[in-house]
Amino acid sequence: MSRLAACFEKLHKSGKKALIPYVTAGDPEPGVTVSLMHAMVAAGANILELGVPFSDPMAEGPVIQRAMERALEHEVSLDDVLKMVQTFRQSDADTPVVLMGYLNPVEVKGYTDFAREAQAAGVDAVLLVDMPPEEADDLLSALSAHELDMIFLVAPTTDDARIKMITESGRGFIYYVSLKGVTGAGHLDISAVKQQLAKIRLQTALPVAVGFGIKDAESAASIADVADAVVVGSALVRKVEENADSVDNINSAVAGLLSEMRAAMDRC
């Protein structure tokens, strides 16, 4: 069984929901990332989403844009991110790692080389924001040949026919984008999320994660109430930014917020 499937099965048995933090790899500098990954797991994260820096992150709000710019100042590349995952894996064999980013760095490396190297590094799944299922046939076969899951997004603007197609192509889990907007936007509408999740669940038995707009313990708990997993990104990346001059402060600030979310999610 894949790490992702095992993770969701274990959580399901204990009646818990997955907490999925996102940070940008190499932000604010490459040396921070692996220790931050371990700190997040210790604070209650179940799955890690690691952002691959890209020069033109079209779907990100200002907080994650700045994180990518900080990482790119250190010329953090896809190769570097794979090395970080490999290092993380040496002392954590179980926590699933999802790479999240944009298509072009993968396109330039080549799908097959990417899939092989990602599997070897210990990556479990890939989410490429600007790669819809319609364009993904070749990438999907390269990934599945290397036992990697491709995670697709469903949005508030996705109609039933597309939900069907996306859930048929997606593996690992489905990622529901809770709002029309970029990452870090702040207008979460729980009842609208609930409605769209019901439609997704009609089409698939895959776990459904919800992200965009979750920024504190309260919003994490209310999403955990309706979804299988809670993704939190900009709120954590903001902590990284605010504490950029000290690794210890980054780790404790990020872990602090995650522990609050974990506690609130487990209470319901």
Place this chain on the structure above:
Amino acid sequence: MQATDNNSDVYQMPDGRGHFGVYGGMFVAETLMGPLAELREAYEKYLQDADFLAELDYELQQYVGRPSPLYFAERWSKQLGGARIYLKREDLNHTGAHKINNTVGQALLAKRMGKTRIIAETGAGQHGVASATVAARLGLECVVYMGAEDIQRQAMNVFRMKLLGATVVPVESGSRTLKDALNEAMRDWVTNIDDTFYIIGTVAGPHPYPAMVRDFQTIIGREARSQILQQEGRLPDALVACVGGGSNAIGLFYPFIEDKDVAIYGVEAAGDGLETGHHAAPLCAGKPGVLHGNRTYLMEDAHGQIIHTHSISAGLDYPGVGPEHAWLKDSGRANYVAIDDNEALQGFHDLTRIEGIIPALESSHALAYATKLAPTMTSEQIIIVNLSGRGDKDIHTVAEHEGITL
């Protein structure tokens, strides 16, 4: 002497999902897939709609000032001593460039779709001005995204947009130029999809933009084709146009694609020279990749990061190019060449002094290539150069380059 259309080899691009061979497509976040489908349906519907087409025609004639002349540059042709050069005078359009052909079309579409707010990205400010202009004309709210760097370089166009009632938003992210303005406009669109229409200014972006912008710009080539048949009784031997995103070029080229005897030249910006790496010539010196919703040639590093571009003309300073040009390059139907900053400036001065026409620095790249091409041809042969815009906006850049303070 009528040229006959040869339909044995019909060019039909893109396919239903916006592919030009391996290029093009729809590489965007899921939130935009639905709205893009809606846009595609509206565009396909209205391009068949007699009322819409009549309205578009009326605006192009009465507001833009079409048809634009096809002017025989006799003195310049003689001096070069070769082919007869005709200039398609898009500089004479309202607002001074070809950009308005597209903004009029898209804004009328926005109105039909019930959108009340339009957004646009701009580099040189020409597309921003054209968008602000039609927004004023149609009573629509208009927000223009412009790189903070370009706002410095193009102060006059920024003020024009403000006079026209548009809000100009400086973009501080990334390289603070056109590509970042496009990113920011996409972010606005994804946030305000319900009431907002995004007018992309060139044949880039996700499907249907490359096809739609092309269709609105082909008025250039359709007019040029019938004008040259009328004035010379035959088709030209060569077409020359500058390529930033590629909209003025495809607008001229498209109606001639099946005329296999017409050579096609797209001219990219070689900036400081292709060998220096400081340029904006993805077709001549880039590699395929995915940016801004489509697969095409890009200026990128070995890790797939988009790299900084340089050109003296802000309108050519873009790291990508429309996917149809990528296809035309690979298929061999069109040739892509590059002209550096100094050559373009020479073209700028030549046309100004010899024909009394001050061209845009973008268009000056096409002119400079024509000065190389014409002498290799005979006086029986014909070149059409797309004079995509007028140079008033560039006066300060040229003066500065030559150490003159105005």
